[in-house]
């Protein structure tokens with residue numbers, strides 16, 4: 383009998399549901415939340431409310447697109463954390479209610495494991511996947527980590543940010559430039575027209591494989607503040623060069639530590655994941671870095687870089703095969719616990 387998993391993702395501001403059948407993706411429906419745009423960031427209360435409005439239609443649509451009746455589901459996998467607690471509660475409670483109603487197992491998924499395992503989302507049996515062990519650079523709005531992935535069940539965080547995440551650096555600097563939220567994609571677009579060497583911003587000097595982006599943010603802010611005193615049009619006149627220089631600095635910081643990690647853990651495959659892995663400059667730089675180091679690069683499809691339930695269903699499928707189910711009493715968690 384085939385294993386059909388419904389995945390549910392609601393950790394931040396995307397409500398998503400996906401169905402996979404024996405590891406193959408049948409549907410992946412995502413409802414974003416435009417309501418936050420006016421506030422320059424995600425407003426947790428509004429996110430929870432929007433999840434409540436979206437969850438039933440999103441799950442129904444995922445089942446419809448997959449051509450799967452809810453009674454054919456083998457298990458329900460949901461994002462348990464980390465994320466916004468109110469948002470997580472919507473997906474968690476919905477998954478519990480549905481699993482209880484259908485009398486099928488429930489599987490809790492760590493959102494970050496989901497991003498790592500997004501490289502195992504298969505649309506056809508021929509799709510290839512990374513070989514274990516591999517290193518995954520996980521870069522999103524809330525996290526920046528270097529993860530050593532020994533198996534779907536054994537992941538070790540060998541480096542992480544000690545302050546801001548890479549996505550926050552993109553978004554906060556974009557905000558200083560007056561760009562809309564989230565700023566990452568706007569910086570990406572502007573950077574393609576700018577000179578990455580036009581400006582120099584500070585880079586951290588911390589030991590090991592850990593990241594820090596708060597110094598860069600301050601350096602960017604001070605550069606703009608000082609220049610605006612001389613010329614109020616400074617940002618407008620230099621926005622492409624500012625974006626390109628900022629992006630180049632972030633890439634340099636990311637690759638510097640990735641290089642150190644690869645020297646310490648000489649694996650043959652390197653993957654990237656999380657929202658920032660959608661960045662054109664990051665994708666090109668990681669591909670180039672891997673080519674020069676003689677390792678295989680795994681760059682995810684853009685649709686699977688940001689929050690999606692296909693990765694949750696895929697991570698859930700691995701846990702299903704390992705009989706790792708969870709209890710209905712399990713609460714969500716907002717912070718990284720593993």
Ligand code: KG4
Nearest residue numbers: 522523524549564566570657658661688689
């Ligand atoms: O993984 P993700 O969807 O969720 C959270 O961690 O919340 O990542 C969102 C982050 C945001 O900071 C956004 O600006 C960034 O990913 N992002 C990008 C790009 N697309 C999304 N950053 C740079 N370039 C992009 N093209």
